[in-house]
Amino acid sequence: MSIFVDEDTKILVQGITGREASEKVPEMLDYGADVVAGVTPGKGGQEVHGVPVYDTVKEALEQHPEINASIVYVPPRFAKDAAFEALDAGIPFLNIITEHIPVRDTWEIHRKAEEKDATIVGPTSVGIISPGKTKLGPIGGSDPEKMYRPGKIGIVSKSGGMTTETAHVIMHSGFGVSTAMGIGGDIIAGTDFRDALKAFEEDPETDAVVMFGELGGRSELKAAEYIEEEMSKPVVAFIAGRFTENLPSKQYGHAGAIIRAEENRPRYKKKRLEEAGAHVVDMHHEIGKKLEELSL
Numbered sequence: 001m002s003i004f005v006d007e008d009t010k011i012l013v014q015g016i017t018g019r020e021a022s023e024k025v026p027e028m029l030d031y032g033a034d035v036v037a038g039v040t041p042g043k044g045g046q047e048v049h050g051v052p053v054y055d056t057v058k059e060a061l062e063q064h065p066e067i068n069a070s071i072v073y074v075p076p077r078f079a080k081d082a083a084f085e086a087l088d089a090g091i092p093f094l095n096i097i098t099e100h101i102p103v104r105d106t107w108e109i110h111r112k113a114e115e116k117d118a119t120i121v122g123p124t125s126v127g128i129i130s131p132g133k134t135k136l137g138p139i140g141g142s143d144p145e146k147m148y149r150p151g152k153i154g155i156v157s158k159s160g161g162m163t164t165e166t167a168h169v170i171m172h173s174g175f176g177v178s179t180a181m182g183i184g185g186d187i188i189a190g191t192d193f194r195d196a197l198k199a200f201e202e203d204p205e206t207d208a209v210v211m212f213g214e215l216g217g218r219s220e221l222k223a224a225e226y227i228e229e230e231m232s233k234p235v236v237a238f239i240a241g242r243f244t245e246n247l248p249s250k251q252y253g254h255a256g257a258i259i260r261a262e263e264n265r266p267r268y269k270k271k272r273l274e275e276a277g278a279h280v281v282d283m284h285h286e287i288g289k290k291l292e293e294l295s296l
Contacts, residue, residue, distance in 0.1 A: 002130035002179040003154070003199040003206070004093060004119060005069060009134050012060055012070040012091065013038040014082045016048050020097075021073035025049050027142050033134045036064045057089045069093040071136045072122070079123065080105040087116045095136045096122030096190065106188045113190060120190025126160030126182035139182060140164055151176015152205055153291065156196035157212035158185040158219070159240065166212055166238075166287065173288025175296070178206040185214065193223035201231055207296050208233055210287055211278075213269060214240040220269040228276035235278045236290045239266045 011028070015021050016038025026049050028035055035051050037060040044055035054060040061067055070086040072079060072094060079098045086094055087109075094113070101109075101123045113120045121128055127137020131148040139160075140148050147167045153175045157163040160182040167180055183189050183196065193211055200206045213220040220239065227235055274280050279290050 002133060003196075003203050004121065004130075004179065004181070005128055005134050005136060006130050007032075007034075007133040009034065009069045009093075009136075010064070010066045011035045011134075011136060012057065012064075012067045012086070013048075013051070013073060014040075014057070014070055014086065015073035015075075016040055016051065016053055017043045017046065018073055018075075021071075022048050024073075024138050025051060027138065028135060030142070031135050031140075031144060033136065036067060057085045057091070061089055061091075067091060069095070069136065071127075072096040072098055074098060076100045076102070080109055083109045083120070084112055087112050087118055090116075092116075092118050094118065094120045094122070094190070095125055095128055096120060096184075097125055097127065097137050098122070099124045101186070103187055106186060110188055110190055121181055122184050122190055124160075124184030124186050126163055128179065128181040129177075130179045131177050139180065140167075147171060148180065149176040150178075152178055152207040152296070154178050154196070154200040154203070154206045154209040155180035155212075156193060156200075156209065157182050158214050159212055160184075162212050162240070162284070165284070166210055169285055169288045170210065170291065173292055175288070175291055178203060185216075187217065189219065192219040194219070194226045197223055197226050197231055197235065201233055206233065208236065208291065208294060210236045210238075210291075212238055212240065212284075215266050215269075221272055224269075224272045224276040224278065227273070227278050231277075234294050234296075235273075236287055236294075237270075237273050237278045237280045238284050238287060239269045239273070239280070240284075
């Protein structure tokens with residue numbers, strides 16, 4: 001199995017005629033993703049790489065009622081409206097790739113998703129892949145088979161680029177991936193570490209989870225609480241950003257990578273995860289060795 005997406009995922013691409021989406025749709029199609037429709041207001045009737053384009057999500061669903069996932073590739077100022085349109089139409093899973101969405105808009109999207117009992121990965125997500133089944137977004141690039149092979153290790157990462165780098169480390173240690181996702185590093189995430197761990201815990205074909213965290217926010221601390229109280233599967237964790245501990249600045253990289261208190265620091269998160277029972281490594285390349293030690 002896998003979590004969130006698999007071979008039965010029927011994908012709608014919102015903003016499909018935009019530059020970024022139109023570049024990534026062929027990669028998804030080449031991987032075997034079932035991209036059935038796209039939406040761009042005013043562009044209905046066109047095709048993008050053979051995928052029909054509609055003016056609204058409602059029109060797309062009328063023609064393709066099997067749609068059960070949307071990937072959002074629209075500009076930041078329109079992202080909330082696009083997400084609301086998909087959620088109001090009853091689409092249960094959204095992967096939001098868009099960056100720089102206002103925090104207030106992200107909060108409102110999150111509330112709407114809770115009301116609709118829908119799942120959101122993102123914003124600022126690099127995508128999600130269940131190897132051998134499907135992929136949404138740019139994750140893995142144009143040749144994801146080089147880094148992602150099917151297996152039983154789940155990956156959840158705040159960093160987009162490090163999602164695939166983590167898969168690379170895992171592969172060279174002889175393991176494969178059930179599902180890998182970039183949840184984004186914004187202040188508010190549709191799916192946080194705890195949500196992802198819970199989904200992997202419930203997946204019978206995931207044996208262990210690797211999480212790539214970083215400074216800022218409380219997502220890693222919430223994950224520690226879940227690991228301590230409910231997680232039965234091993235979790236290997238790496239927390240990036242230790243070098244920032246001695247720097248004067250308070251914000252680094254992602255919008256959520258802000259140090260406001262001691263609990264936001266990488267060393268505190270590492271300590272808390274270790275106390276909860278996670279296997280925390282000091283260096284990213286040690287993830288594979290740690291998985292080997294767990295005798296999975």
